[in-house]
Amino acid sequence: MSKSMSYAILEAIQGEMRRDKLLTLLYEYQQPAARWGNRTINLEKEFGRWRARFSAIDENWIVGGALGMSMIGVRAIAHIPSMTTLIPYELMFNHAGKLRHMTGGQAAFPMVLWADMQGRSPFQAGQHADAGLESCYARLAGLKVVIPSNPYDAKGLMISAIRDVDPVVFCQYPVPASGPDVPDEPYIVPIGQAVVRTQGKDITIVGYARQTLEIAKAVEQLKQRGISAEFIDPRTLAPLEQVMVTIIKSVKKTGKLLTSDDGSYSFCNCTEIIARVAEAVPGVTFKRLAFPDAPPPGAPEMINYMRVSAADIVAAAEKMVRG
């Protein structure tokens, strides 16, 4: 059994906390502890409460505190719960993303906002099953946004995020483990680099996080139907420049871009990707699959009908390729 995404992330943070004796984690109730086989990680036990500190229900403290300490050279990770992703939004917008620029490069916030994200699960409803908020952060100047789809990328991207001198938003969706095994030792997945998960020539499919599982299934089914899809996982959502090089190269080859997103349709992160391709490549056919512009209903009958499934991806791709 391979390491879970949560274990991989804690392993990354543990390694960095050993390397950087000041690195500090502020969190609320999501204990920084995990077990894998007979191994356990417990950051509070290992590094003490000052460096792994739970708090009152106060996301503005978790993020604002991390910002403040990072300003004086104490790197910090702010871990906030999934239903509160947008509570500290102003702090990331007006402060985290702007300080370096406003001070002409003199000051900065080398911190990581570790944001738990929500799947589109039934029985949760309105405030507890709302995906796609990573694009709220991807739009803010001065922030980097990474979003792993598997434990391997999660560990490598978290280490990159911690070592980065600019504020990084690390988005963790509840995604079952897949992909390569996670080495015990530290390694880096560079911020800014997309990965081509499957090579293909008929159509380009872009998606990340939980959607990568639906897309992987769809790509298989399309293959059986004789359609060769190229599947790209951006992994980084901001800055997007390098990522777009990979996507544009693919779309120039296939002429078709299908995106699949758990976020709501309007302004989901693939919206920006589509607009950039539309500006850069003439004559492309586009389709954007996403959750409707509605809050997530609790009843499974409703939400399962609304979220994007492998079947939706297959249907859309076939339509685009066969016309």
Next chain:
Amino acid sequence: MSKSMSYAILEAIQGEMRRDKLLTLLYEYQQPAARWGNRTINLEKEFGRWRARFSAIDENWIVGGALGMSMIGVRAIAHIPSMTTLIPYELMFNHAGKLRHMTGGQAAFPMVLWADMQGRSPFQAGQHADAGLESCYARLAGLKVVIPSNPYDAKGLMISAIRDVDPVVFCQYPVPASGPDVPDEPYIVPIGQAVVRTQGKDITIVGYARQTLEIAKAVEQLKQRGISAEFIDPRTLAPLEQVMVTIIKSVKKTGKLLTSDDGSYSFCNCTEIIARVAEAVPGVTFKRLAFPDAPPPGAPEMINYMRVSAADIVAAAEKMVRG
């Protein structure tokens, strides 16, 4: 001298407060008072402090208070200052936009978030010259977003917003008066309807708020250069369905879509418009003009170079039309 946008908006609110004896305005320090010629409006004087109430520096109260009272049938307008647009963001996301859906239609927040917005003015810097946040609200399910470009639309859209049974975000940018004179009596500009400001056949240009002035200039200059541009002001940013009908009709005719936005490039509101056109109309040429993905610097040398001007629009349009 015609009515200013601020006067027109206050005239709208005054009329509605006379019509609806409960309608209440919560604000911070932007006094609901204005003069036009020898006429003055002062909402606190006319309706008393309970119905036009200033507050501590507490945007969460202004918006949260308006939400709470609107829930029990006291319609409310929450007026927040421009540098605080995103402080009450979570309230609009997790509560305002979701209550009706979460309660199966049983409860709702008939309120207006009157958000002052910032131009791209020099000497303000980082936190006081950041435009484009309307798209943060346009992306949230359950919210309507309107953005007038002139005093006439401002009054008509504010009245529509107040009478709407769903929460509406009314974005006011500092834009010098233009367009038709503002009648004294109440009238409606329907939410959801774009307007074609100039008819044309060679290229479609979309923009709103302050950019409408730059675009109007550009359209004139393009005419002199023999290019016939069709200029569309969306006026409503969410829901976008009806607006897109107008824009798509135009783009099908011109085959070219140029958008001009004071917001930052990534996820500026025109991004969504481009993506929707890209999905709906094959073979279109696109160009998105916007502020770079950077905070606004204070020095005029820097910010004036970065913001979109009529000259930029003309250059981009010529390039698109002449190739």
Next chain:
Amino acid sequence: MNGQGRDNENKAALSIGAQDPKGIPRRTFIQGLSAIGIGSIFFSTGLAKEAKAQSVSTYIDSLSTKQLRTMYTEMLKIRLWETKIKDLALKGGFRGVAHLYVGEEAIAVGVCSALRRDDYIASTHRGHGHLIAKGGDLNLMLAEITHKATGYCKGYGGSLHITDMGLGILGMNGIVGASHLFGAGAAYGIKVKGADQVVVSFGGDGSIQGSFFTSAANSAAAYKLPWISIIENNQFQIWVRCSDVYGVRDLARRADGYGIEGRVVDGNDVLAVYDAAKYAVEKARAGGGPTVIECKTYRWYDHYGFRGSKIGRDGAFGLGYRSDRELREWMAKDPIPRFRRFLVNEKVLTEELADEIVAEVTKAVEDAAAFAKAQPVPKPEDGLSNVFAEGAVPLHKN
């Protein structure tokens, strides 16, 4: 467990109330109670001078026999209805989730007994008890928790968003602290209307931090709003203990910094809660402004869901963040048998009458379960409606 079991247990639990004095005529008895600390405020903070003046037992004394019996019935409703949810969920195949309120019933009932039907409450993620105490319909609530098309919210919201505008229930809310802010906003609206209603905002010990409470409290104080904030201090925020994250022991003290009167009461004593709430409600109606009341209590189950609990057994044991011993101590302070014993001693109830009530409530709960089970599920495309008052949003799939 089923009603029988609970009934027996109630009887068994009676021994807990043994220290209560016997057969004293009622009025004096209640005076006595306050003296020995039942039905009495621990203390008031800050502006509480007038508060102290208001003798504790004034309000309790004026409770009618009917009211007292209703209070007992309401507490039972909450206990048995939620216990039923727990048992159904543990059986498996339950179409929902829940944050159980069991153990804290005295707060919801003590507070809501001091309210008029047209007063408002704003509730939390742990709000089933608040809603039942304000008159919420057991059938519609259970249908909603199981996301049925005929539930309070047509299955859209489930446990976290049950609302009944007709009963002045402004809704449960999944965001901690939001109840305070929307409650204060509603209280402002009441002033605009010129009405004499009041608003109660419920919140846990975790709800006083974050941005909601401070905005509510400052405005309620500055504008003297008819707002009452009930802080249900069950000592935990999921597993986090208050003492580790606050600089004050008594959370009511937070009120003082805003110029609001704060009070601390025994949250397992329905009469003490009622008395403090009634005082605050009367004050608010008279234009006296807000009050914050901290009720010390304990939750019997895990923060969320049913870990550590069993069908037919009360309480969740073996949870890492608290000792079973601590739980047992608090279960011994069970507000329901404690109140029953009091009512029997007060001759407000006989054991027989009390048992009848238990039987009635048990039946009502069984009926609610049957009702919910029989209800239809929502149609898939309903998810696209109710985003706005009119129409449906596009699915965008083809």
Next chain:
Amino acid sequence: MNGQGRDNENKAALSIGAQDPKGIPRRTFIQGLSAIGIGSIFFSTGLAKEAKAQSVSTYIDSLSTKQLRTMYTEMLKIRLWETKIKDLALKGGFRGVAHLYVGEEAIAVGVCSALRRDDYIASTHRGHGHLIAKGGDLNLMLAEITHKATGYCKGYGGSLHITDMGLGILGMNGIVGASHLFGAGAAYGIKVKGADQVVVSFGGDGSIQGSFFTSAANSAAAYKLPWISIIENNQFQIWVRCSDVYGVRDLARRADGYGIEGRVVDGNDVLAVYDAAKYAVEKARAGGGPTVIECKTYRWYDHYGFRGSKIGRDGAFGLGYRSDRELREWMAKDPIPRFRRFLVNEKVLTEELADEIVAEVTKAVEDAAAFAKAQPVPKPEDGLSNVFAEGAVPLHKN
């Protein structure tokens, strides 16, 4: 006005200090002062018992002649430098904006005199005074306010964002209240480092609402952080009066609800401010946790910009939201001549020495203006840099 004018005015203003007793040897004099309420705390809230114990004048007595002279010099620097900004702006063609601090100098200087160079301050939109008192360079500040390429922030930030990490200045900030939160965060960082520095967060009377202060205060209290929050109560938030939007008169009371000691002092008395700040700093260094100090004061100019002011004249008159009479009363409490008079009486300064200081500061301010004027403006494309540590963002225009 020019340095001469100010110099003359200071002489003139001396009559204001006339009530000060004459020629008493220093130590006793200071004891006297505390007795007659100069250099004394108004009162402390909540946990202030130990505070009271700490006799007020202990700290003042230990101020050296050099320190006292420096305090006078620093106050003058703020006064004359900002007055220069006002005069330049009124002349026209000024490349910047400002929220003037004039009238509140005793707070910045009293507080920063109690700090070590390696202590931190987090400042506000009205922070020029804080920065100067912490050692900010007059030349680089004026260059930044006029958005020159060689200013503190290379012209990107201007008045609202001046920062000097080398001096422990975490920056001014245009968002009200943010200073409290980032200051508390930095204080947490100090604990992680195991250092003995402290952090001072400045904020106006408006800064205690909103979400920043509550998050800072609760964490500072719960974790006993070396955090000192200075509330500069100049009674207005733009034009809004505290009394209309708060339920408490003394804002320091807000501290009590978090379990933080709060103190209220005369913000126009540099010794009173110093004494309270020194007490809080010593306490924080010793691990005693946070303190909130409210300083009552008044701003001489409009909230923002220069409305109602004239070249060569102090103060902004004819503003709708306050009476000129109120302003004049407060100008009569001008902290600078008041302190000068004290120092002369104390034999810490002679009139001649004091005049020399005025002349020196006047020259330094003139030099700053000349320096800023001579500096180059930024290059247009610089706006695309410093978004991230590396590279520049694309312009996206073609």
